[in-house]
Amino acid sequence: MALKLMIVDDSNIIRSKINRTLSQHNMEVVASASNGEDAVKLFTTHKPDVVTMDLTMPRMDGLECIRALRKINPGIRILVVSALADKSTAIQALKEGAQGFLCKPFSEADLTEAIEELLGDD
Template identity: 35%
Template sequence: MPGILITDDTAFMRMTLKNILTKNGFDIAGEAADGNEAIEMYKSTRPDLVTMDITMPNLDGITAIKEIMKVDPSARIIVCSAMGQKALVIDALNAGARDFVVKPFQPDRIVDAVKKALTA
């Protein structure tokens, strides 16, 4: 079962997301710490869904979304970032993200977004 690929540059946020998702019955396909790792891990694990941070070293999340969409146009990606500026939300959605969850978030908000994206 491929599960969810978590992408965030802070180990703490990866741990938090992993805890929320596993408690709600989701499998974790892997954890990526920047956009480059996310693209590589997407190719190798083919997850059902990706959570994507925006501000990350080496390669940012919006560029990573575009690259993943080139690899798999049906990829399901939801953004999970503190940068809730309208312009960046629009950039992310245009790049191919299905949803945008602004940090700080309630666990329910993430679980709902994941469920919604997986059933769409």
């Protein structure tokens, strides 16, 4: 069964890149959001298994969003997709409970590798 994926990123280009890449890797993109607030709303209705998460977004940033999503489903797998420029935010995100980290800009191979790494845990 395909894993359900939600993409959270304020960049349209990044969203479609992730969508395109992971659709080919047995993942069903059930929702995508451009800010944290929308992400939380869509999360409740679509119940994804995996979330890719940007950190700097308007209306509720990634850190807050991770916190909110983990409150709803503590078992959620989150891949942070963010620019490396702000290392401290990425570290924060991992402390908040994100399990993976992918640095922008990334290639399709980087993304699939990061997702496989993220799911290979259990």
